[in-house]
Amino acid sequence: MTNKQKSASLCIAVATGENFEIGKNNQLLWHMPADLKFFKQTTSGHTVIMGRKTFESVGKPLPNRRNIVITRDRELNIDQVEVVHSLDEALNLTRNEEKPVFIVGGAEIYRQALPKTDTLYLTTIHHTFDADTFFPEIDRTEWQVISTETHQADEKNKYNYTFEVLKSKKL
Secondary structure (H helix, E strand, O other): OOOOOOOOOEEEEEEEOOOOEEEEOOEOOOOOHHHHHHHHHHHOOOEEEEEHHHHHHHOOOOOOOEEEEEOOOOOOOOOOOEEEOOHHHHHHHOOOOOOOEEEOOOHHHHHHHHHHOOEEEEEEEOOOOOOOEEOOOOOHHHEEEEEEEEEOOOOOOOOOEEEEEEEEOOO
């Protein structure tokens, strides 16, 4: 046993519009199968942490992932989901994970997690949307681009989009 205990890598997976829009009325603003596939490939086999409203918008535990939901509701109990009451409690549950842990929404959980995040999986949908929920703007000088893939709209994906993986320069 080593005396260096490393906590799990904390990642964020998010898709935003050009102005960091992520939702309206607790719903996504677009249907982009390519992004859904990217999200599934990126997070499958990992722990995902989300807020209650995000969980409700998804409607069920994400398959092939450990699902942790953060809520203020002390009575909430969800089958096949671990329910906690703060981001710190969720991170404490995952501190011994060997694989990266993913924050997957919503806005308030993203805001709390961003300063602790070492990797950001960012999909930018190249369009502006009417939204009521936003991802916190990031200072690009604090992030190093590890990879970027830009794609054109097609018959299944209505908008141009870019997948980026960014590493924090601060952590």
